[in-house]
Amino acid sequence: MDKIEKIQESRNRLLNDLYASVRYTPDPQSDLVAMMTQYIKEEPENRPPLLEHIRHCMDGEPYPNPYADQFSYSEQDVDQCGKILDEYAAAMEACDGTPEEIKRLTGEVTGRINQLNEACNSSMIDTWRRDRLCEFINGTAELAGAKPGQDMTYGQRMW
Structure with missing residues (x-):
């Protein structure tokens, strides 16, 4: 699996996990x-x-979803997260590759995800999801020219 496929896999695994929680x-x-x-x-x-x-x-009769009240986020919130990540990837692909531009874009995506997670009572991003997000954000930044192994979200993320 090449670097781009690995980054996309992180994104897909994250979104699939989020959707699984809200699609009953x-x-x-x-x-x-x-x-x-x-x-x-x-x-x-x-x-x-x-x-x-x-x-x-x-008795096999209709009953309410027993998990309905457990999540503070919806399918629309997951859609929004996917949109944020896709817009970030597109912006990174189009960026000039300077460290300043990469830092600005990673700060922007991290801030947007912070806001989304906060709007969901900070319940959307757990440790496993944080790791997938960091793999995607940092991997995408590396493809644009960031130094490998650097966590571009550290100090900015609230998840």
Whole structure:
């Protein structure tokens, strides 16, 4: 796998992971476990609706997404993240390759992702996703002429 493919793979793995969290596909066995866990953790007076959802799941009837309230970001937020990364890659491809321009562009993309993650209650970017983002941002910067092995996001990112 060459450098460009590796960078694109980091981007794709990141976005696929983000989408997987917000694109719900019912799975009765997994959903039943999730609902039972919620039931156990819930205050007794709030359990009856959960018990009803569990019953619907067990009977093969429609039931609400048990994960719906776990994420503070949406599919549109993931789309926005992908757009930010694509715009960054295009800007790097068109840049003059000077250290100042590369630094400016990496600072800009890092700031935009900081804002997006903050708008999502800082829940969008975890450690694994941070590593994929850094691979993409730094790898793209290296292709434009940045010194290899340098973390261009360090000191600017809030994720």
